[in-house]
Amino acid sequence: MATPSALRLVVRRRGREGQPLEFSLAVPSDLACVGDAVELVALQCRAGPLSGRRLAFNLRTALAEALTNAITYGSRRDPAKVVQVRVEVTVQAVVIRVQDVGDGFDPAAVPDPTVPANVAKEDGRGLFVLSHLVDQVTFNPKGNVICLTLRAG
């Protein structure tokens, strides 16, 4: 089981009342780290613009999906490889960038998990779930950086 000490959090900028406005988190590519990484990010976003419900569910679930994808497909679960999470908290939104060291992928090529042939499959829902829980999802051209935007509210 991963310990939070395996995660490296750096607060880059704070607000007037000391709340984190910009921070980064280095996550070893170990799926056991996902839960702790999600909790650390959610904790830092407490004073941000999201409602308690969206912080508890939308942010946590979407970030868990993004980290799982980055660790599984980007890092191929090599614990020596690090996934970088960078978070900006403003009055308008929380913006989370998750970057892996992999070759990237084409999000348009991911099959729809809700078509009848795929509904009973055990996997393949991560990107679908994530994209329905945040207000905006974008990728860099290479496909190894995903950017999640959750607007205030």
Add this chain to the structure above:
Amino acid sequence: MSFNLRKDSKGVVVVGVDGQLIVGNRQELKQKVLEALEGGAKKFVIDFSRTGYIDSSGLGVLVSLSKKIREQGGDLRLAGLNEDLQTLFELTKLDTLFSILKTPEEAVAAF
């Protein structure tokens, strides 16, 4: 995060999910339910009354367990989903695969 198993008087195994069901702990749930299945249990209820969030890996393990339990002639039902979790099941159309009841008591009684 943890899983609590209890068997009621009708022989239904109720599994409480405390915290979250995600990629980091799904194997633990799978192992506990499969052990109970191997021990002869056939009726299962997963109780999400105390669950904050479920990721797609957690959804996947529920699909997998449901298949294995049905292969043994049993059934797995879900209960205690809050509004967000209910929406997640509807969004992924997994509400068409599972019997979802409001409370674990209702789910147990429905067997």
